[in-house]
Amino acid sequence: MPPYRIAVIGIGKIARDEHLPSIARDPRFTLAGVVSGSGASVPGVPTFREAAALYAAVPDLDAVAICTPPGPRTALVREALAAGVHVLMEKPPTPTVGELRDLAAVAERAKRVVFTTWHSQYNAAVEAMRARLAGQKLGRLAITWKEDVRRWHPGQDWIWQSAGFGVFDPGINALSILTRIMPEPVFVDSATLLTPANRAMPIAATIAFTSPALAPGGTLTAEFDWRQTGEQTWEIAADLAGGTALRLTGGGTTLSVDGTVVEDAPRHEYDRIYARFADLLAAGTSLVDMAPFELVADAFMVGRREAVEPFLD
Amino acid sequence: MPPYRIAVIGIGKIARDEHLPSIARDPRFTLAGVVSGSGASVPGVPTFREAAALYAAVPDLDAVAICTPPGPRTALVREALAAGVHVLMEKPPTPTVGELRDLAAVAERAKRVVFTTWHSQYNAAVEAMRARLAGQKLGRLAITWKEDVRRWHPGQDWIWQSAGFGVFDPGINALSILTRIMPEPVFVDSATLLTPANRAMPIAATIAFTSPALAPGGTLTAEFDWRQTGEQTWEIAADLAGGTALRLTGGGTTLSVDGTVVEDAPRHEYDRIYARFADLLAAGTSLVDMAPFELVADAFMVGRREAVEPFLD
Numbered sequence: 001m002p003p004y005r006i007a008v009i010g011i012g013k014i015a016r017d018e019h020l021p022s023i024a025r026d027p028r029f030t031l032a033g034v035v036s037g038s039g040a041s042v043p044g045v046p047t048f049r050e051a052a053a054l055y056a057a058v059p060d061l062d063a064v065a066i067c068t069p070p071g072p073r074t075a076l077v078r079e080a081l082a083a084g085v086h087v088l089m090e091k092p093p094t095p096t097v098g099e100l101r102d103l104a105a106v107a108e109r110a111k112r113v114v115f116t117t118w119h120s121q122y123n124a125a126v127e128a129m130r131a132r133l134a135g136q137k138l139g140r141l142a143i144t145w146k147e148d149v150r151r152w153h154p155g156q157d158w159i160w161q162s163a164g165f166g167v168f169d170p171g172i173n174a175l176s177i178l179t180r181i182m183p184e185p186v187f188v189d190s191a192t193l194l195t196p197a198n199r200a201m202p203i204a205a206t207i208a209f210t211s212p213a214l215a216p217g218g219t220l221t222a223e224f225d226w227r228q229t230g231e232q233t234w235e236i237a238a239d240l241a242g243g244t245a246l247r248l249t250g251g252g253t254t255l256s257v258d259g260t261v262v263e264d265a266p267r268h269e270y271d272r273i274y275a276r277f278a279d280l281l282a283a284g285t286s287l288v289d290m291a292p293f294e295l296v297a298d299a300f301m302v303g304r305r306e307a308v309e310p311f312l313d
Numbered sequence: 314m315p316p317y318r319i320a321v322i323g324i325g326k327i328a329r330d331e332h333l334p335s336i337a338r339d340p341r342f343t344l345a346g347v348v349s350g351s352g353a354s355v356p357g358v359p360t361f362r363e364a365a366a367l368y369a370a371v372p373d374l375d376a377v378a379i380c381t382p383p384g385p386r387t388a389l390v391r392e393a394l395a396a397g398v399h400v401l402m403e404k405p406p407t408p409t410v411g412e413l414r415d416l417a418a419v420a421e422r423a424k425r426v427v428f429t430t431w432h433s434q435y436n437a438a439v440e441a442m443r444a445r446l447a448g449q450k451l452g453r454l455a456i457t458w459k460e461d462v463r464r465w466h467p468g469q470d471w472i473w474q475s476a477g478f479g480v481f482d483p484g485i486n487a488l489s490i491l492t493r494i495m496p497e498p499v500f501v502d503s504a505t506l507l508t509p510a511n512r513a514m515p516i517a518a519t520i521a522f523t524s525p526a527l528a529p530g531g532t533l534t535a536e537f538d539w540r541q542t543g544e545q546t547w548e549i550a551a552d553l554a555g556g557t558a559l560r561l562t563g564g565g566t567t568l569s570v571d572g573t574v575v576e577d578a579p580r581h582e583y584d585r586i587y588a589r590f591a592d593l594l595a596a597g598t599s600l601v602d603m604a605p606f607e608l609v610a611d612a613f614m615v616g617r618r619e620a621v622e623p624f625l626d
Contacts, residue, residue: 074500095615096500096501096607096611096614096615097410097607097610097611097614098498098499098500098501098604098607098608098611099500101603101607102498102500162503162615162616162617163615165614185411185415186411187387187409187411187412187415188409188411190475195618200617200618290414291411294409294410294411294414294610295411296614297410297607297610297611297613297614298409298410298411298610300610300613300614300616301409301410301478301609301610301613301614302408302409302475302476303475303613304475304513305508305513305618307620
């Protein structure tokens with residue numbers, strides 16, 4: 001029972017900016033340790049180089065939050081479940097869809113909670129848009145997710161490698177909002193992936209989707225681009241078949257309806273994530289949401305590649 | 314109860330070569346109709362241009378077998394479930410992984426059976442190899458799947474398009490055997506996809522996998538190639554950590570152990586598929602096996618593309 005003793009594995013930017021502050025603010029959690037392969041430490045908290053040392057030194061640990069890049073996450077989750085602790089996973093949860101489905105099964109056998117966080121789902125405006133789309137048919141939904149990779153991922157070489165997903169790293173945030181707000185499932189119909197000649201992963205992509213929620217002749221599209229300098233855009237615009245125009249902007253923080261702002265709250269994603277995790281722990285229930293990740297894999301599978309000019313960081 | 318009244322949707326090569334003969338041989342099925350958009354017909358059986366006409370004209374239909382190319386399959390399965398009939402699906406079941414997971418949910422809600430057939434799983438030698446791998450660690454497993462696309466897919470342009478999967482169309486047969494025989498799950502670690510400059514889908518691929526079933530230092534690889542003239546190879550070779558050498562050849566029909574053939578039966582894939590379908594119908598249980606398809610999507614997602622010379626049919 002609370003407070004749950006939690007450790008954070010992987011002390012990088014997302015752990016310091018979001019996880020540690022949200023854990024500190026939530027009375028249902030207490031930070032019992034951190035694990036950092038590079039030796040980063042947090043004042044007043046036991047620090048370990050490897051997760052195995054954490055599990056040996058803190059035997060009454062309840063849970064870990066895994067904030068490393070996705071590459072080693074599968075092994076870290078298996079190790080955590082074997083050590084008997086519950087697991088919260090940063091996005092994207094694993095390098096592959098197959099590993100994620102398997103982890104759900106492993107967690108079930110271990111009778112431990114696994115929680116795949118898709119942080120962009122946890123804003124009030126996202127829930128407000130979901131409520132407005134419930135039971136509706138859509139004439140058009142367009143995702144525009146355009147940002148400057150040099151500004152948001154300076155020198156992060158891993159995002160260009162296999163489990164980094166390229167522009168789908170931010171793009172999956174948009175897709176996780178999409179699967180949360182849509183009243184029916186969404187499937188990839190076609191995609192074009194623009195890939196720099198010197199990189200394995202795409203720098204831009206366009207995707208066309210199908211959904212039973214589309215009105216006849218309706219369209220559902222996404223445009224991701226990492227080459228956007230100047231104004232940055234993270235927006236989902238939807239026209240209901242009845243005529244209402246919805247616009248979710250600021251990466252899911254602001255909702256306007258026919259031009260009038262109806263919801264505009266500051267980002268509280270990670271506070272809501274830890275509140276949800278505490279609820280899941282209390283209920284003993286896992287939440288493994290595969291839908292955003294499947295859309296990414298499907299876009300890569302059906303997508304047509306086009307080579308574009310080399311990207312130099 | 315048997316005999317189940319079944320119709321075949323999509324009267325192409327696979328329906329004529331395999332499905333119709335196996336249905337004719339199985340006393341638990343009787344052919345009640347066929348649907349062919351191109352107007353192909355089967356003597357003595359009602360033929361329809363569209364599935365809707367089938368459901369209107371044959372109201373006591375129990376099931377359909379969907380043998381069209383994958384593009385329209387999702388809509389056909391939804392239509393069949395809405396019409397209240399059970400569904401057998403040729404491989405690959407849907408154009409995307411997301412659609413397959415959704416169809417499983419739709420079938421559950423409709424209380425109808427959906428059966429994703431991966432035909433290469435249904436040979437006696439595959440079951441024999443599965444039995445020999447049970448509980449074992451592997452030092453090496455190597456899939457070699459090399460065939461001449463001009464010989465096996467003459468003029469089939471759809472295999473080069475999005476839902477055709479290129480060389481993964483035969484490759485998924487190997488992967489479906491792999492997921493059937495392995496004692497533990499298998500995940501994609503890395504992949505290289507060789508794609509002709511004038512095509513969207515790969516003509517060859519190499520994949521490296523991980524698995525908890527590998528011994529330390531063990532390797533699990535696949536090599537798919539559609540440019541193989543002369544001898545055609547569909548083989549899975551495995552060395553147990555204890556030293557035994559297993560070789561599954563002929564696309565899963567022959568198993569040898571340390572050089573001695575221990576199982577060599579003619580292909581009876583589709584007879585076994587229909588026997589299994591009848592069992593599933595009797596039990597009211599779906600079988601939606603996503604593992605082979607997830608491996609394909611994951612290989613496309615993590616894979617590095619290399620352009621190769623244009624392919625002209």
